[in-house]
Amino acid sequence: MKLVVAIVKPFKLDEVKETLREMGVQGLTTTEVEGFGRQRGHTEVYRGAEYQVDFVPKVKVEVVCDDDQVDQIIEAIVKAARTGKIGDGKIWVTPAEQVIRIRTGEMGPDAL
Amino acid sequence: MSVRPASVARLLDELRALDRAYSAGHHGRWSAARRAELVDACLRDLLAEVGSSNGVALVAQGGYGRSELAPGSDIDLLILHPGADPDGVAALAERVLYPLWDAGLTVGHAVRTPDECLAIAAERLDAATAMLDGRHVSGDPATWPRVRDRLVAGIRRDPRGFAGRLRDDARERRERHGSVSWLLEPELKEGAGGLRDVHSLGWLSAAVADEPGLAGLVRAAVLRGAERASVEAAWEFLVRVRSALHLETGRATDRLFLDQQPSIARAMGFEDEPGLRAVDGLMRAVFEHARQVEHVRRLVFGRFLRAGSEAPEVEPTAEGVLSAFARVAREGVVMPAAELDGVEAAELPVAIAWTEEVREAFLRILREGERGVRALEAMDRIGLLVRLVPEWGPVRCRPQRDPYHRYTVDVHLLQALAAMAELLEGRDRAEPMVAEAAAAVHDRDALLLGALFHDIGKTGEGSHVPIGARMALAAFDRMGLPDGTRGLASFLVSEHLLLSDTATRRDLADDDLVLDVAARVGTPERLAALYLLTVADAAATGPAAWTPWRATLIRELVAKVQRVLERGEMGAETAERLTERADALRELLAGIEPAEVDRFLLRMPRSYFLTIPLERIVEHHPLVSAPIGAVEVRTLAGPGSRPGTYGLTVVAADRPGLLSLIAGALSLAGLSILTAQVFTTEDGAAVDLFEVEGAFEHEVREERWREFRNVLRRAIEGRLSLEHRVEEKRRRYPAPKVHTPVEVTVDNVASDFFTVVEVGAPDRIGLLFDVTRTLAELHLDVHLAKVATYAGRVIDVFYVRDELGRKVEEDPQVDEIRRALGARAVA
Numbered sequence: 001m002k003l004v005v006a007i008v009k010p011f012k013l014d015e016v017k018e019t020l021r022e023m024g025v026q027g028l029t030t031t032e033v034e035g036f037g038r039q040r041g042h043t044e045v046y047r048g049a050e051y052q053v054d055f056v057p058k059v060k061v062e063v064v065c066d067d068d069q070v071d072q073i074i075e076a077i078v079k080a081a082r083t084g085k086i087g088d089g090k091i092w093v094t095p096a097e098q099v100i101r102i103r104t105g106e107m108g109p110d111a112l
Numbered sequence: 113m114s115v116r117p118a119s120v121a122r123l124l125d126e127l128r129a130l131d132r133a134y135s136a137g138h139h140g141r142w143s144a145a146r147r148a149e150l151v152d153a154c155l156r157d158l159l160a161e162v163g164s165s166n167g168v169a170l171v172a173q174g175g176y177g178r179s180e181l182a183p184g185s186d187i188d189l190l191i192l193h194p195g196a197d198p199d200g201v202a203a204l205a206e207r208v209l210y211p212l213w214d215a216g217l218t219v220g221h222a223v224r225t226p227d228e229c230l231a232i233a234a235e236r237l238d239a240a241t242a243m244l245d246g247r248h249v250s251g252d253p254a255t256w257p258r259v260r261d262r263l264v265a266g267i268r269r270d271p272r273g274f275a276g277r278l279r280d281d282a283r284e285r286r287e288r289h290g291s292v293s294w295l296l297e298p299e300l301k302e303g304a305g306g307l308r309d310v311h312s313l314g315w316l317s318a319a320v321a322d323e324p325g326l327a328g329l330v331r332a333a334v335l336r337g338a339e340r341a342s343v344e345a346a347w348e349f350l351v352r353v354r355s356a357l358h359l360e361t362g363r364a365t366d367r368l369f370l371d372q373q374p375s376i377a378r379a380m381g382f383e384d385e386p387g388l389r390a391v392d393g394l395m396r397a398v399f400e401h402a403r404q405v406e407h408v409r410r411l412v413f414g415r416f417l418r419a420g421s422e423a424p425e426v427e428p429t430a431e432g433v434l435s436a437f438a439r440v441a442r443e444g445v446v447m448p449a450a451e452l453d454g455v456e457a458a459e460l461p462v463a464i465a466w467t468e469e470v471r472e473a474f475l476r477i478l479r480e481g482e483r484g485v486r487a488l489e490a491m492d493r494i495g496l497l498v499r500l501v502p503e504w505g506p507v508r509c510r511p512q513r514d515p516y517h518r519y520t521v522d523v524h525l526l527q528a529l530a531a532m533a534e535l536l537e538g539r540d541r542a543e544p545m546v547a548e549a550a551a552a553v554h555d556r557d558a559l560l561l562g563a564l565f566h567d568i569g570k571t572g573e574g575s576h577v578p579i580g581a582r583m584a585l586a587a588f589d590r591m592g593l594p595d596g597t598r599g600l601a602s603f604l605v606s607e608h609l610l611l612s613d614t615a616t617r618r619d620l621a622d623d624d625l626v627l628d629v630a631a632r633v634g635t636p637e638r639l640a641a642l643y644l645l646t647v648a649d650a651a652a653t654g655p656a657a658w659t660p661w662r663a664t665l666i667r668e669l670v671a672k673v674q675r676v677l678e679r680g681e682m683g684a685e686t687a688e689r690l691t692e693r694a695d696a697l698r699e700l701l702a703g704i705e706p707a708e709v710d711r712f713l714l715r716m717p718r719s720y721f722l723t724i725p726l727e728r729i730v731e732h733h734p735l736v737s738a739p740i741g742a743v744e745v746r747t748l749a750g751p752g753s754r755p756g757t758y759g760l761t762v763v764a765a766d767r768p769g770l771l772s773l774i775a776g777a778l779s780l781a782g783l784s785i786l787t788a789q790v791f792t793t794e795d796g797a798a799v800d801l802f803e804v805e806g807a808f809e810h811e812v813r814e815e816r817w818r819e820f821r822n823v824l825r826r827a828i829e830g831r832l833s834l835e836h837r838v839e840e841k842r843r844r845y846p847a848p849k850v851h852t853p854v855e856v857t858v859d860n861v862a863s864d865f866f867t868v869v870e871v872g873a874p875d876r877i878g879l880l881f882d883v884t885r886t887l888a889e890l891h892l893d894v895h896l897a898k899v900a901t902y903a904g905r906v907i908d909v910f911y912v913r914d915e916l917g918r919k920v921e922e923d924p925q926v927d928e929i930r931r932a933l934g935a936r937a938v939a
Contacts, residue, residue, distance in 0.1 A: 010665065011619050032661040046671045047548035047640075053668070057661045085621060085917025 001096040001109065002070050006061045007033065007089040008081040013059045019080040020063065023072060026112065031060040039087035058089060064096050066109050119157035120211045126150045131183055131359060137380035139183065139355035140348045147181035148172065155189075156250045158208045167194040168204060169251035177245035178311070182355045184364030187212070187219045188242060192255050195225040218364070226259045233263055237277050240267075241315045264318050271319035272417060278312050279413050292350075292402035294523045296395065296511060300354045301366040305402030307354065309409045310347045320416060334415045336449055338456065338494075339408045346401035353398060356380060368398070387572030392511050399509040399520055407493040414446035426454030430464045433496070434473035441480040441487035456494060464500050466591045474500070474591070478560040481533025485526045492522070503583045506571040518654035521570045525563070527652030528645075532563035535644050543647060545667055552640035558597045559641055561588070562604025563648050569605075581606040603638060604645050611646045615665040620672065621917060623865040624794075627718045629669065630676040631687035639677065643670045672864050679862070686722065693721050700730050712737065715794045719896065723789065724801065728759065732799065735763045740797050743828050749817050757786060757805045758812055764828070766798040768915070769888030771897060773827045774800055775880040776834035780841060781820035782807045785880050788899035807877075835885070838878040848876045852905055856933045858926045860919055866895055866911035867920040869929060873937035875906045882936045883908055890929060891915045 008016055013030060020028060034055035041054040065073055074091055082088055101111035130146055131139075155170055174188035175181060189209075193201045205223055212219045222239075224232070233240035243263055248256040267274045286304035293305040301307045313335070314325050321328025326343060329335035335343075356376045357368055368376070377394035384390050426436050433455050440447045447455070464470065477484040491497040498505045507521035519527060535543075536550050536559065553559055565587065569580020584605040588598045610632060618625050633639045646666060650658035676682050694713055701709050712733060713721070721729070735746050746763040753759070760783075762774055771790055778785055787803040806812045826832040855872040862868045869892075871883055880899060887894060887910060896911035914920055920929065 009619070011617050014617070032659060034661055034664070044544075044667055044671045046545045046667070046674055047552060047636075049545060049548045051544040053664055055664075057664050083619070083621075083917070 001099055001112070002065055002067060003094050003096045004063045004065060004070060004073050004077075004091065005094070006063075006077045006081065006091040007035070007058045008061060008077070009083065009087060009089060010057055010059050012081040012083070013061070015080040016061055016077055019076045020073065023076055025063055025065070025069075025073065027063075029062040031062075033058050033060045037087070037090065056087060058087075064099055064112060066112060116215060117158065117161065117211050119154045119161070120215045123150055123154040123217075124215055127183075135379055136356040136359040137352060137376065137378075139359065140352045141180065143355065144181050144185075144351055145179040147183070147185075148176055148179040151176065151181065151187055152249050154212075155208065158211060159250045162204055162207050165204070165251040166197065166200060167252050167255070168192065168201060169253070169255050170208070170249045171243075171246050171256050172249050173246045174242040175245070177242070177247045178314075179247070180351065182351065182358050182364075184218075184358035184362075186364070187217060189219055189221040190229075190243070190246065191221060191223045192229070192252075192259065193223065193225060194255070195227075226255060226262070229259050230262055230266065234266065237281055241278075241311070244315050244318050245311070267319045274319045275316055275413060275416055278316060279417070282309060282312060282409065282413075291406065293399050293406050293509075294519045296513065296518075297367055297369050298398060298402070299367045300350055300357070300398075303402070305404075305406035305409075307347070307350050309405045310343060310350070313343065313409060313412060316412065316416065329412060332416075333449065334412050335408070336453060339404075339411065342401075342404040343408050346405045349397065349401045350405075352380065353394075387506070388510075392513075392572075395511045396509040396520075399511070403509065404493060407489065411446055411449070411452075415449050418446070423448035423450035423454075426451055426458060428454070428458035430460055431467060431469040431473065433458050433460065434470050434477075437487045437491055438473040438476040440490070441477045441484045444480075444483040444486070447490060452490075452494070455496075460496070460499065462499055463502065466500075468592070470500075471591050471593070475557050475560075478529060478557070478564065479533070481537070482530045484533070485530045488526060488529075501587055503565075503568050503587050507568060510570065510572065512570070516653050516657045519652070521567055524652050525565070525567055528563040528566060528648050529560060531648035531651040532559055532644060535648055543663075545643065545670065546647060549640035549643045549670075553637055553644065555597050555600050557593075558600035558604070559644060561593070561597065561601040562608070562641065562645050563652075565601065566605050566608040566645060566649060577606065577609060600638065600641060604641060607632065607642060608645055608649060611642055611666050611669060612650070612662065615669040616662060620665070620668055621865065623863075624718050626669070626672045626676055626864070627682045630673045630682035631690060631718075633673060633677070634684035634687060636674060636677050639670060639673055675864055682718075690718060690721060693726065696726055697721075697729060700726060701733060704733070708737065716799070717791050717793070717896075720791045720799070728761075728801075732761060732763075735761060736793065736797060736799060740765050743825070745821060745824055745828065747817070747821055749812075752786075752803050752805070756810050757803050758783075760802040760804055762798075762800045762802070762824075764798055766792055766796050767828075768891065768893065769885065770798050770828075771800065771894050772881055772884035772888050773834060774802075774824060775884055776838050776878070777820050777824035777827055778802065778804060779838050779878045779881055780823050780834070781816055783812065783816065783820060785899060786901050788880065788897055790894055790897035792895055834881065838881050842877045845877055848874045848904060854934050854937045856930045856937070858920070858929055860921055863911065863919075865919070866913055867892075869910045869912055869933070871906075871908045871910075871933055871937055873906055873908075875901055875904050879906055879937065880908065883933060884910075886932050886936045887912060887929075890925075890932065892920070892929075 006016070017028070034057050036056055039056055041052065041056060043050055044053050063073055070093055077091055098107065099111040100107050127147065127150060130143060134143065152172070159165060159170060169192045171190040171192050173190045175185050176188045191201065191205050201223060205221065209219055209221060229243060233243055240263065246256065246260060282304065285302050285308060289299040289303040291305055292298040292300060292303040295303065299306060313329060317323070317325055317328035320332040320334065323331055326335060326340045330337060330340055353368065353376065354366060356379050357372060358364060360372055360375050360379070373391045373394060377390040380394060382390040382393040385393065388396070426432055436447070436451060436455060477487050488497060492508070504522065507525065510521040512521060517524060535546050536556055538547055538550060565580070565584040567576060567580060568583050569576035569578070571579060581602060585602050588601060593601070610629065614625070614629055633642060697713070698706070698709055731748060735748055740746070740763060742765050744764065748761040750759050764770060775785065783804040784807045785802055785804055789801045791799045793799060806816070823832065827834050852874050857870045859868040859870070873879060884894065891914055892912040893915060894910050894912055898909045900907050912920070920926060
């Protein structure tokens with residue numbers, strides 16, 4: 001099993017969620033996160049007042065899936081979250097050693 | 113195992129029978145008293161079986177002492193003894209208590225001498241109050257009354273000190289358990305407005321009156337008759353809910369969890385109504401009662417602890433009553449009982465008319481912020497607020513079940529008002545941009561009214577924003593507000609979700625999105641007002657609503673919209689013009705399906721609709737409506753703005769360098785470019801408009817247009833080198849005679865979305881081609897271009913971004929643009 005983590009633009013969350021749901025992904029977790037990559041922070045100016053924005057708001061999407069689904073999920077996220085502009089985000093995949101459904105105690109792929 | 117005594121067996125049977133005798137929702141104070149009676153009888157029997165009590169008395173204390181035993185309540189017992197025979201007492205306690213414990217009853221007990229009772233009462237408030245509710249059950253009858261008298265006498269020596277301790281305890285409980293008057297999972301016993309608050313009124317009466325309970329407080333003139341009735345009603349109701357909760361869960365839990373609410377609502381007879389589900393009806397009733405308890409408790413303690421202040425006469429008119437509340441708001445005090453009596457005696461009409469004086473007093477209350485909210489709450493508790501603002505009725509005590517909101521709708525509105533007042537006072541320095549926004553709004557009453565009414569449409573029926581906008585407007589009209597205040601306040605109600613919805617769900621890098629928001633907002637003052645409301649609304653919603661994440665996005669949007677408004681790219685007038693033009697276009701395109709026209713309006717950039725004549729837009733529609741292929745080119749030529757010039761429209765899939773290909777093809781086809789405007793649609797099609805003239809002859813014939821199309825197509829397909837051809841052509845002609853210098857500026861201030869590159873140069877063959885080719889070479893994407901020719905000199909303006917959609921802000925790159933364009937644009 002794998003954990004797919006994607007950092008995407010906030011306004012792309014709905015599209016990502018829809019695409020994943022359509023391809024049968026049963027569950028995912030989202031978190032509001034802030035950070036920076038190549039798209040650095042910037043200075044915001046309003047009516048003469050300036051303040052520094054160090055981190056850019058993004059959404060983190062996490063999906064645990066079976067090994068054979070990984071490529072399909074990555075492809076779907078890329079397709080849904082891409083604008084072609086700076087700050088579209090990143091996806092990374094790590095192994096998930098074990099998954100347990102708390103309610104039933106099911107383990108492994110059964111718990112997905 | 114010991115045999116269960118008959119008395120205990122009987123008790124268990126009778127308790128079970130009592131539980132079954134009524135439905136879970138109908139165990140009120142009568143049942144609770146009955147339960148205590150059954151326990152009393154059992155204890156008497158048990159003590160009798162033990163034999164001689166030897167000066168020992170069994171005293172019921174706490175809830176058992178008050179005869180208020182819910183199904184899961186502890187039985188709180190005091191074993192009072194003279195102190196001579198500790199071992200005998202211990203043995204006696206065991207013989208009384210063990211059968212009860214063995215039967216599974218929760219019995220708490222204390223074994224004390226009279227002196228120990230008084231010592232612990234002095235030390236611990238909970239012990240003192242438990243004993244204040246004490247009641248002799250069995251055994252020696254003389255000791256307990258003497259202990260109680262000494263206890264009360266001790267309290268009477270410093271009644272204010274005791275009241276102060278009760279008040280501090282209430283404050284602590286509120287902090288630990290929250291409030292029963294708005295929490296979705298309230299702690300019915302310990303929470304503010306819960307049963308403990310009711311009990312604390314009873315304890316206070318020990319300090320102030322000879323008569324116990326609420327009647328004593330009425331006698332002492334710190335509790336009014338109407339208030340007593342509302343507390344009694346709340347008491348009964350809360351005991352019922354708590355008992356139902358114990359019976360439904362089979363546990364002694366006092367927190368009303370969401371899971372239990374449906375079954376308890378059913379048990380208590382709540383049913384789904386239009387706009388209010390049964391569970392919400394239950395919670396609304398819980399909130400309503402707890403709110404009265406909270407309110408009366410605060411009033412009573414306030415009156416007692418701050419006794420002696422003069423109660424001014426209340427003029428028995430709406431004006432007089434409102435002024436009285438405006439005064440307590442200004443002074444931040446609790447209204448004295450006599451004054452409140454005066455207010456309630458003032459027989460105001462069911463619907464109060466808004467005279468100028470009433471309106472002014474109401475606005476004065478709002479301007480007091482937090483203190484004004486206390487006054488509005490007091491007005492609400494005596495039913496005055498709904499008579500003033502009938503729209504308030506449906507949102508009162510209305511629970512909100514979503515992940516963000518913690519409060520009922522009306523509490524949220526009052527919190528938003530308080531938060532807004534705080535923002536305007538400038539106390540919150542932590543929030544960037546708030547001070548600047550507050551300085552930009554002149555009509556503060558409108559901000560306060562907007563905050564107070566923004567969610568007034570949450571009536572349980574339909575979408576709350578349009579409903580709220582209508583309701584608020586009706587209320588504002590009744591108030592007779594000045595036009596400006598009315599306009600800004602109702603704008604705030606209608607648009608209060610605009611910033612947060614747009615900022616979190618839409619692409620803030622989209623310039624047209626920002627223009628659209630600017631068009632809806634119209635002016636910098638309205639934008640500032642909306643930002644303040646967004647902050648106040650979030651602050652009043654709960655900690656989850658105003659995260660740094662959300663705040664950053666909203667501020668980015670506000671700053672961008674502000675700059676668009678400042679630069680005049682959009683504003684109230686422009687927005688109006690845009691709407692007018694959209695309407696005119698819908699009429700001109702009447703033959704086409706309205707949905708298709710709307711799609712067209714959304715796809716094209718706002719600047720396109722603002723600058724291009726309507727009749728040309730109508731001509732463009734068929735050109736851009738169908739999806740365009742990768743190498744497809746659509747053109748349309750017609751007469752230009754003056755004789756001898758031609759208007760040419762080119763539509764193609766946008767690609768790097770497309771503009772240079774078109775410019776080159778025009779040059780080769782013998783067409784001079786006078787002006788050019790470049791637009792990009794939402795879905796990446798380039799719509800480029802040129803004003804051209806024949807370089808060699810006055811009339812441009814069809815074969816020239818055909819040549820242009822052929823050259824362009826071949827260039828797009830890579831079958832023709834424009835660079836080579838244009839250069840060849842240029843060498844055949846003399847250089848221009850005008851010798852003005854080439855000027856290149858790169859501006860990053862003019863737009864939030866684009867770097868603006870301006871090139872001024874003497875006109876010559878292939879100039880636009882060279883300039884745009886250079887931009888393409890530097891991987892700059894031209895989003896908007898304006899090309900104009902004045903007497904042999906060309907001024908080209910390009911709005912560009914790099915291939916990742918960024919402005920070009922790094923110095924080396926800016927320098928490179930300047931140098932490259934400067935070199936290429938020379939003759």
